[in-house]
Amino acid sequence: MIDPELKEELGRRFDAAANLISRHMNHVDRRFDMVDNHLRRMDARLAGMELNFNAFHKALDGHDRVIMGMMGTQAAQQQAIDQIVERLRRLEHPPQPQ
Numbered sequence: 001m002i003d004p005e006l007k008e009e010l011g012r013r014f015d016a017a018a019n020l021i022s023r024h025m026n027h028v029d030r031r032f033d034m035v036d037n038h039l040r041r042m043d044a045r046l047a048g049m050e051l052n053f054n055a056f057h058k059a060l061d062g063h064d065r066v067i068m069g070m071m072g073t074q075a076a077q078q079q080a081i082d083q084i085v086e087r088l089r090r091l092e093h094p095p096q097p098q
Contacts, residue, residue, distance in 0.1 A: 002010075
C-alpha cells in the first residue's frame, strides 16, 4: 500500500507536470497559429506578385512584337536608303566606257 503523503505528493507533482505540459502546448499552439497566419499573408503576397508578373510578361510580349516590327521597318528603310545611295553614286559617277 502507498503512503498517503507520498500518494498526495505524487498527485501534486503529476498535476504540476500536467499543468506545465498544458501551458507548453498552449504556447506551441499559439506559435503554430502565428506561423500559419504568417504563411497565409505570404501566400497572399505571392499570389499578388504572380498576378503582377503575369501582367508584366504580357506587356513585355507586346513590347517585343512592337520592337520586332520596328526592326523590320528599319531594315526595309535601310535597304531602300542603300539602293538610293547606289543609284546616286551611279548617276554622279557613271561607268566609263573602255
